Amino acid sequence: MKLKLRRVSKTFTGPKTAFAAVDQIDLDVYDGEFLVILGPGLCGKTVLLDMIAGLEEPTKGEICLDGRELHGPDRAIGMVFQKKALLPWKTVMQNVEFGPRMAGVPKGERRKTAQKFIDLVGLTGFEKSYPHQISGGMKQRVGIARAYANNPEILILDEPFGALDAQTRYSMQDEILRIWKAEKKTILFVTNNIEEALYLGDRIVLLSKCPAMVKEIYEIGLPRPRDMVSEGFLKLRERISDNMDLSV
Numbered sequence: 325m326k327l328k329l330r331r332v333s334k335t336f337t338g339p340k341t342a343f344a345a346v347d348q349i350d351l352d353v354y355d356g357e358f359l360v361i362l363g364p365g366l367c368g369k370t371v372l373l374d375m376i377a378g379l380e381e382p383t384k385g386e387i388c389l390d391g392r393e394l395h396g397p398d399r400a401i402g403m404v405f406q407k408k409a410l411l412p413w414k415t416v417m418q419n420v421e422f423g424p425r426m427a428g429v430p431k432g433e434r435r436k437t438a439q440k441f442i443d444l445v446g447l448t449g450f451e452k453s454y455p456h457q458i459s460g461g462m463k464q465r466v467g468i469a470r471a472y473a474n475n476p477e478i479l480i481l482d483e484p485f486g487a488l489d490a491q492t493r494y495s496m497q498d499e500i501l502r503i504w505k506a507e508k509k510t511i512l513f514v515t516n517n518i519e520e521a522l523y524l525g526d527r528i529v530l531l532s533k534c535p536a537m538v539k540e541i542y543e544i545g546l547p548r549p550r551d552m553v554s555e556g557f558l559k560l561r562e563r564i565s566d567n568m569d570l571s572v
């Protein structure tokens with residue numbers, strides 16, 4: 325077991341009100357798996373991820389990585405965001421080597437690491453480009469390379485392809501599977517899109533509407549690459565769709 329969540333809850337308290345965003349989530353994430361967290365819009369997915377990433381402290385419950393309880397951000401956990409993740413004044417290379425640089429990795433070594441992941445995400449030749457000079461899909465590739473360059477044990481991707489056009493989104497889904505197979509790191513991938521969840525995940529954790537609770541966990545036994553119009557895929561899509569709370 326890589327990551328363990330036990331009765332993790334988050335309530336935001338204002339001067340007069342309390343708002344429960346996440347309610348008693350129990351979750352086990354296996355080493356090396358591709359786990360998808362699926363839930364309707366505004367159900368509390370980002371709040372849950374922020375707690376795993378150490379950006380928010382749970383109100384109750386505990387989060388353990390390899391048996392050790394997490395408090396605050398941890399280098400073992402890397403994040404790829406939907407947008408605004410890149411430093412606009414830095415080149416692709418500088419963005420990817422930023423983490424290792426902050427960690428004090430010597431220049432030669434961090435260049436080598438950054439180049440490896442730039443190549444892995446298919447951006448060879450764009451090292452000197454700035455974020456405004458590349459497309460949305462390419463920016464997400466840089467975000468993925470940057471997260472991997474920090475050598476995390478778990479990668480969290482929060483709706484990373486949500487802002488991309490449909491065609492780019494499909495190709496990025498294949499890319500992330502290819503990278504996951506090559507690097508063998510545990511991935512926690514959040515989406516509100518059932519097809520995307522079914523195309524990618526070893527398992528899908530379906531969350532309820534806010535406050536987020538685990539509604540059901542699906543083991544997706546379908547072979548990869550998955551055929552989105554196969555009978556198995558469509559049946560599972562229907563089952564999940566029937567079980568998914570409507571957005572807000």
Ligand SMILES: Nc1ncnc2c1ncn2[C@@H]1O[C@H](COP(=O)(O)OP(=O)(O)OP(=O)(O)O)[C@@H](O)[C@H]1O
Nearest residue numbers: 336343345364365366367368369370371372516534
């Ligand atoms: N710091 C905060 N203070 C108060 N309420 C918050 C805070 N952060 C999030 N919330 C509330 O928690 C709920 C869940 O938000 P969250 O961003 O986790 O949803 P989500 O499932 O990630 O949404 P989406 O699918 O749109 O990305 C929302 O109603 C939001 O307003």
